[in-house]
């Protein structure tokens with residue numbers, strides 16, 4: 001059974017300035033232990049798609065299934081890491097993770113320990129008592145990952161979580177995520193517009209066409225695990241990169257042709 | 266890397282930044298240091314005090330219009346020694362606390378709902394905006410018709426002058442809750458009440474506290490207005506009585522006292538706010 005199934009999902013936003021179709025019909029499913037990257041140019045509807053899967057946004061048509069059951073709103077079977085820093089500044093790092101466990105039937109002691117355990121997983125237990133404002137961007141995202149994992153969702157949704165980080169930190173975070181995922185296999189939907197990031201992290205890369213976003217390509221990434229820093233320089237990675245680059249460039253070219261045609265016409 | 270190392274590192278950073286500052290070509294937006302605050306602040310106050318003292322000592326002004334600092338102090342001492350000053354002060358304080366609490370107790374939930382639930386905003390904003398532009402003083406005759414010169418009249422003036430502003434400002438504070446914070450709560454399956462209590466309220470806490478501090482200052486003014494017009498006691502009423510007996514020195518002392526009490530309460534609000542929302546000051550860097 002698939003962890004997530006996206007069935008005939010489309011999305012059209014209606015605003016004062018008119019209607020924007022963000023997604024054309026999308027049909028795709030994700031296996032329970034699969035790490036999938038969703039790759040696409042800016043504005044193609046990646047966040048929209050992820051928000052729909054998270055239940056934060058309603059699709060205009062179609063529906064989402066999680067573990068075979070249709071869902072219509074957010075739920076604890078899905079965890080989300082956002083592009084922006086979303087740790088609560090009024091809570092400490094420890095309390096931020098415990099926040100996600102608050103309504104679960106467990107003792108205080110257990111909640112504390114479980115939060116601590118996940119902070120350990122991302123190497124942040126030394127900062128348990130710190131407030132988010134004392135942390136660097138990479139550290140904040142590590143805590144956000146711990147928070148999303150702490151309640152053990154079936155599916156982890158990540159919307160360009162490393163987008164705001166510098167190249168060096170970003171690479172460190174990719175390695176960390178790879179290690180965590182290889183230990184705790186689960187379904188991950190990872191949105192990015194960075195081709196290298198998509199390939200080095202995932203088992204599968206889905207390329208979206210420009211707006212209204214549709215699935216343009218669905219590529220299996222056969223790079224053996226465990227992966228490490230060497231993966232980034234491997235011949236396989238470069239092969240996939242070239243292929244994806246070609247696909248993405250077609251999208252960008254199309255966009256340009258369309259734009260100049262519009263200008264001419 | 267540890268937090269222990271982080272602090273000296275940022276210390277070095279700020280000294281480095283300070284060393285670079287002279288290169289700037291302008292003086293705008295430099296945060297004055299605490300010492301600068303004290304030195305400049307007290308210098309201006311002292312200068313004004315000296316001018317006042319000089320003008321009255323050289324008898325440039327009729328003491329009925331401008332009494333000397335000594336006369337004002339003596340008048341204050343007289344009022345204090347009969348116990349009357351304390352009675353008036355505590356009466357005014359009691360009124361402001363009750364009036365302000367009534368207003369805040371209503372403005373807080375209403376502002377919170379207006380800022381977070383669209384329907385509440387749509388329903389109440391136009392009305393509150395409308396009332397807000399009616400000067401509270403204009404309501405004084407009406408409140409006397411409704412409540413006489415009783416306590417209720419004082420509370421109602423404080424309420425009219427404070428509540429509508431508070432509700433709108435709190436609404437605005439609440440609206441500034443980052444949408445992503447709320448989304449985090451949603452992904453955790455929290456419902457409306459829990460989102461409001463656990464995310465919206467704490468997130469906008471420091472801003473709301475600031476709103477309360479500022480509106481307390483206004484409430485203080487409205488109280489004095491209410492007491493000036495109709496009351497048996499209180500600091501405002503004492504000013505009116507003093508005017509009747511041509512005790513300008515008393516009026517000076519009472520006005521000064523009202524200012525000092527306001528200033529002290531404002532500082533207390535600030536100190537309490539810093540203690541309550543320690544995270545917020547570090548957030549701003």
Ligand SMILES: Nc1ncnc2c1ncn2[C@@H]1O[C@H](COP(=O)(O)OP(=O)(O)OP(=O)(O)O)[C@@H](O)[C@H]1O
Pocket residue numbers: 013014015020021022040041042043044045046047048049193211
């Ligand atoms: N709430 C909204 N109301 C109206 N239009 C929206 C809304 N959210 C997104 N859109 C539009 O839908 C399209 C897709 O947006 P989306 O944020 O999903 O893109 P994205 O692929 O995540 O882009 P990026 O890489 O820049 O984050 C854009 O054209 C955007 O303007």
Ligand SMILES: [Mg+2]
Pocket residue numbers: 046047048159
């Ligand atoms: Mg996006």
